[in-house]
Amino acid sequence: MFDAFPYDEWGEDVADFWTFGGHNSTGTWILTVLGFTVMLVAFWGFFILENRKLAHQADRLKASGALDRPSTTTGPEA
């Protein structure tokens, strides 16, 4: 039964398809460049988004007075 399964024939049909073409094709190159670019943008985004959050929270904490200098200290430790 399995010998009758047309795997090879179907395989050739599938191999001709692959998304936007096979290796070294224009489509593959475009996808590679797009993916690489998105990766770089994501790195930039990680920095921007986090920096915004941290700066906002640091400003809020300073303004709240929660971190004001204590009136008495615990000793000569830092």
Place this chain on the structure above:
Amino acid sequence: MISSLIPTWLAQSPTIEELDSKLALDTQILTETFYFWTVVIMWLIHVGFMAYEAGAARRKNIMSTAMKNILTIAVVTPTFYYFGWYIYGCFQEGWPKSGHASPDAFEGFCGATAPWSAQMGPNLQDHVSAVFFLAFLLFSWTTGSIMSGALIERVRLSAYLVLTAVLGSVVWILDAAWGWSSGGWLTTRYGFHDAIASLVVHGVAGAFAFGVLLNLGPRIGKYTTDGLARTFRGHNTHLTLMGLMLIFTGFYGFYAACLVIQSTIFPGWLNIYGSPTTLGAIAFVITIGFAGGFTGGWFASKGDPFWTLSGGLAGVIAVSAGADVYHPSLAYLLSISGGMLAVWAGGYIEKKLRVDDAVGAVAVHGVCGFYGVLLVGIFAGGYPTGINNVPTSFGGQLMGMMAFLPLAFLPGYAISWILKKMNLLRVPAEVELEGLDLAEFGQDFYPEFERVPEIIIEPDGREVESAPVLLDAYWQTNGTPKTPVGVGERS
């Protein structure tokens, strides 16, 4: 009746060529299946690192710690796909090429590692390249996770992501090309032998992390003005220990993935250099390595739970380089020494060098990684390594160590220095005091549990409420913590 069927059966029997073809295909699919499952098991390493580090973090930093491990996957995967794998395939002879005769066991491998190649996409004729790539990718994540624990509770997530991408997709994979491949110049010329990646994964990640720690500095309040170390209590030691056990489980996948199996081409298992070994031999060593490491860690730390389990990891790392060569009894003895070394090195790094490595990663992975390669030079000298059959030697192992120490340390130090100068390495001191989770995620991650005062352990062993201590430390540095590393009066 039956005799009349025989001619029919014979007519239907496959030819030798057809059987060869089917056998080759079956073997490829066996290889594909094998590496696929090593990848699945290796995921547990990352589950483990996440739990381990999150448990070691204080309650206010749980999710910011775990998020580093999660986003390691988000950044190392594409960077490794776009250029990391290419470095492994194309830089084995060094850069620039040394010109020496280095037989290429896998001809054309370099071209097959480019992201636009036929092997790096769906390909019905290639059952092996994709899973082999994935196994290496999981090693890359591991290097990032090793560093991640050391930096917790004060590093910016974004800074960590850049550092881990460099470590996981450039630094470690370049050292793997040089010393953990069939055509690597360190192996083909000097017989460098690091079968299960003591140095190329663990040691290098530890050295890179050490470079970063020098610029990152300790957590606020970690050291007194006299330079004595306080101890921060992690919020959940059970979670940390469970994480370590998951890492250990994943290590079996890691060990297995370090071997090469393709039985129609090779007669059996090979190590990464193309030298024969068996899966059983390395499984023997890893298991007895844990036993020895736990034992060494227990005695050196006088029964400390964290260091007992970390000692198990250190023990295995210490014997990984020679796991394909060592007799189990030798592995047991050496792993005991590795577990003890990690404890002592961890104490030295924290108390003498005053480098705040939150989980002891530099000691466990860095120091024991280098130690493991050194041990091969001592106990497995003469073993013919790689496709040139160059005898392993103490000098060859030293050559690898001398090549990889700067290769790992300098990029870690340089990139973190640049980030520090741009004020992008460390979170603001105010955020560090309050905890990173509120700033990054706007929530506490144990909402149903009442908050109790955070405790800090003074150098003399007293447990005191941490808030006044940390606030005091914050003000003594004018809100800009620059606690110097390795400077100051010692008592």
